[in-house]
Amino acid sequence: MDTLLSEKNRAVRRSVRSFCDEEVYPIAREIDREASFPWEVVEKMGKLGYFGVQVPKELGGAGLDTMSYVLVIEEISKACASLGLCVTVHNSVAVFPILTFGNEEQKRKWIPPLARGEKIGAFCLTEPNAGSDASAIEATAIRRGDRYTINANKVFVTNGGVADICLIFARTDPEAGAKGISVVVAERGTPGFVVGDLEDLCGMRANPVTSIRLYDCTVPLKNLVGKEGMGLKIGLAALDIGRTGIAAQAVGIAQAALEEAVKYSRQRRQFGVPIARHQAIAAMIADMATQVDAARLMVYRSATLRDRDKPFSQASAMAKLFASETSTKVTDMAVQIHGGYGYSRLYPVERYYRDARVTRIYEGTSEIHRMVISKGILGG
């Protein structure tokens, strides 16, 4: 599969893998246990360019291709899925929309600190009554003079507890239905900007997922990204690349589970031989490896299409669906191979199992993805 990668891609992967082996994997267990955000490591990652993988050099990023980006996400997620989540959400659904739909002034103001990881980005779409049906959001951003007054209750915001620059999806024209939704940037610290408590989640525990509430929070009109009414278009464009990132993340978690399962099955002896010598276990390892490879190929295809400026929305949705489903299957098999120890916190596979589960839910559930994919095939 490596033949699909350029020398530059491989160098990117080697460098991120080496950093993650040294700095990320050793803390992953502890930060999951304590639900803490590792600022020190995040700062280092910022200096190394992980928060601006595809941001052009002149705006402080690494200016790399999508293939490099998915390799970065896979490698970080393999070591610590919570940090992989932080980086993929930041790059794909916070930085990308500003980079693509923002004007020059907005890019110059927000992108360099985001690209250096000095400021963290968040994507605030989901609400208590609007998830899969994004057009049902109730948040409002009403124009008053030269400012928007925003009222919003956003939930399950990835990076919420640490985000400085938040893309708020809100109705600028409450009468206009889906066409009245816009994206407005609200910065932490603005009066009326309130960060809620940490969500007590099953996995991804080192990511500070919170609610973000805006109470009569006013921001200048120039914080509007794109034009009024473009909200859903921006959101969907961001999710196209976001989904490839989540797929890469799912592959990273699955790869970690596979490697642990291989290691354990060679060490653990039952009936006088390592359990890897039992056909039932060997067959599981074969299925795991095959599915991880297939998922990775789909991620690479999506990244390659995007790098060649070809439509990649369908490929991205398929990669996300397949990789997330694969990740939950593969991590489940890794737990099974570990037996009772797999169900214990002594081994990392229980973390992979918990972390993998949400990849089928966020940035579009598997059900929504099947809907999107089938529409692409059947039309309508």
Place this chain on the structure above:
Amino acid sequence: MSDLAMGSNKTIVCIKPVALSASGGAARSADSYELNPFDRPALEVALQMKEKRGSPVIVLAMGPEPSAFVLNEAMAMGADAGILLCDRALAGSDTLATSTALGTAIQNLRPFDLLLFGTRSSDSDTGHVGPQTAELLDLPLVTGVYSIDTLENGLRVERRIDDFREEYEVPFPAALTIQSGSVRPRDIGLLEMVPAFEEKELLTWRLKDLGLSPESVGEPGSATAVISLSKAQRARTCEFLTGSNEEQVDRLLSRLLASGLL
């Protein structure tokens, strides 16, 4: 031979692509090599000098085409240009022939201030190449350098060897081998990846570019030859002590005493 337009105060760092496994005959790709870990501190010293003195850094390596990426990686760390000495005639070079090739290339890169090497390599561990190359170039050499202070026209360096600290002053141009534990090499970030692979200059010099005859390098130019290479086998046995806990402890103690370990 392309002339790298760089300042006369430049630093040249010799880095070695080392094979990750000693499997002979297998087709080698980029993933079969890594940048010799003992050379990374030398590169780090050069990059710190660059930050302090503005002295550009050229990395020089000798190896087959697929090993060129170690130069790209060094450029991703901050080196300004890379040169790969690559020619079939160089295959089979021992440390003397390697020094001949490196020395000739470096001669072509004069003037420079500093020539840096690691102390040894992770694959052959001779520690010859730095000192031999310095000798061929008639440069003052300090080995095992632990720390460096910049003087107006030279360096004050500290060498640590056998629990002794020695201080030397050396004028430019000078050659140093850098102690591996003396600095922590920086992580390779993403920010310089695109320049390292697409913008910075990576030259390949053949034997004819160096003006060397095939007899002076490779096996003909070598003073030594490796007759055979095999993995050293160490006999390890495992023995289970039986009996009650007290008996096992007694047996263990008597074994340790008999073997002189206690």
